[in-house]
Amino acid sequence: MSSPHTPYVVTLGVAGGPRIWPSPDQERDPRAARCAGIATAVVVNECVYLVDAGHQVFTQMARAGLSMAQVKGIFVTHLHSDHTIDLNNLLVFGLFELPEGRRDPIAIMGPGDRGVLPPVSPRATQEPTPVAPERPTPGTAAMVDSFIAAHATDLNDRILDALRPSPAERFQAQDIEIPQRVGFHANENPSPDIEPFVIFRDENVTVSATLVVHPPIAPAFAFRFDTAQGSVTISGDTRPSENLVRLAHGTDLLLHEAIDFGWVEAAYGGRSDDTAQASIDHHRKSHTSPVQAGDLAQRAGARALGLHHLVPANTPHSVWRTASETFSGPLHIAEELGIIPFGAPDDESPVSRDRADSAEELPAYQENHS
Ligand SMILES: [Zn+2]
Numbered sequence: 564m565s566s567p568h569t570p571y572v573v574t575l576g577v578a579g580g581p582r583i584w585p586s587p588d589q590e591r592d593p594r595a596a597r598c599a600g601i602a603t604a605v606v607v608n609e610c611v612y613l614v615d616a617g618h619q620v621f622t623q624m625a626r627a628g629l630s631m632a633q634v635k636g637i638f639v640t641h642l643h644s645d646h647t648i649d650l651n652n653l654l655v656f657g658l659f660e661l662p663e664g665r666r667d668p669i670a671i672m673g674p675g676d677r678g679v680l681p682p683v684s685p686r687a688t689q690e691p692t693p694v695a696p697e698r699p700t701p702g703t704a705a706m707v708d709s710f711i712a713a714h715a716t717d718l719n720d721r722i723l724d725a726l727r728p729s730p731a732e733r734f735q736a737q738d739i740e741i742p743q744r745v746g747f748h749a750n751e752n753p754s755p756d757i758e759p760f761v762i763f764r765d766e767n768v769t770v771s772a773t774l775v776v777h778p779p780i781a782p783a784f785a786f787r788f789d790t791a792q793g794s795v796t797i798s799g800d801t802r803p804s805e806n807l808v809r810l811a812h813g814t815d816l817l818l819h820e821a822i823d824f825g826w827v828e829a830a831y832g833g834r835s836d837d838t839a840q841a842s843i844d845h846h847r848k849s850h851t852s853p854v855q856a857g858d859l860a861q862r863a864g865a866r867a868l869g870l871h872h873l874v875p876a877n878t879p880h881s882v883w884r885t886a887s888e889t890f891s892g893p894l895h896i897a898e899e900l901g902i903i904p905f906g907a908p909d910d911e912s913p914v915s916r917d918r919a920d921s922a923e924e925l926p927a928y929q930e931n932h933s
């Protein structure tokens with residue numbers, strides 16, 4: 564374990580996509596199950612900054628020995644459900660881990676309202692019906708309000724009868740404001756060139772954001788955490804992005820998403836129907852291969868590269884290791900509950916566990932917009 568003063572990330576969950584990836588190795592080695600969804604804790608001076616809140620984030624924090632009482636901020640890269648599904652859990656269950664005397668609310672920062680629905684796929688054979696037509700594209704603040712409202716019966720019992728705290732007081736959600744001059748528009752200009760901009764600052768970290776490319780969802784952000792000891796940059800979901808290269812310039816650790824396009828082709832490619840083709844289109848325009856991630860890290864001058872948000876999460880190690888064809892520095896294939904120090908003054912060796920090469924079989928086809 565690192566010294567308390569060496570900042571590090573805990574890769575709480577590394578699986579991308581709104582599903583749990585099966586693994587043929589699961590019975591022999593339970594660690595081979597890729598259950599936990601994407602979520603990363605940046606730990607600086609024992610304070611925790613969470614990036615994304617995928618499936619089981621709260622459980623994984625407990626397993627990692629991290630408490631909500633340590634959390635100073637929650638940063639949401641984009642509003643795909645694999646990144647937000649257990650944000651609700653942090654708000655409703657996490658509330659009870661907060662010390663009673665704590666007055667400063669925990670910041671929750673993420674994308675604002677998309678503002679307009681995405682265009683309908685040209686492959687549609689009939690007009691799809693959106694959900695929640697009265698508010699079809701809520702941002703982070705509205706999502707948090709909805710989570711709290713959905714649990715109002717429970718929460719109000721506790722607030723009124725047991726005099727428990729209210730999540731509305733203990734958390735402060737806000738939508739990240741994109742500088743107006745860049746001309747962002749969710750459909751027409753979702754990822755304009757932009758200089759990184761600061762969204763959060765405290766005694767431990769300065770957090771900067773940039774726009775990445777993950778259509779049709781928009782905005783989609785990458786974040787960089789600068790500390791006195793070093794920096795980590797987290798890509799969010801994106802295809803190769805020049806804004807990301809700029810944000811990650813000289814960073815100590817780039818944690819980048821990765822997809823196995825070979826799996827995409829095999830899993831969907833045999834089908835010619837429009838639903839399958841629309842899913843293939845989505846993956847091609849919205850995600851990054853390990854070789855591409857290596858190239859981005861190399862061009863950014865990152866000192867180390869970690870791959871996470873693995874799709875599919877049971878792809879053999881050998882596929883992810885191809886990032887070393889384009890990146891000459893240390894490569895980490897993130898493991899559930901893995902620890903990767905960044906910016907350590909004594910260059911200590913990373914302690915993230917190597918995952919066993921597992922699935923050789925491809926999982927069955929399943930919708931997976933991630
Ligand atoms: Zn995702």
Ligand SMILES: [Zn+2]
Binds near residue numbers: 643777932933
């Ligand atoms: Zn996504």
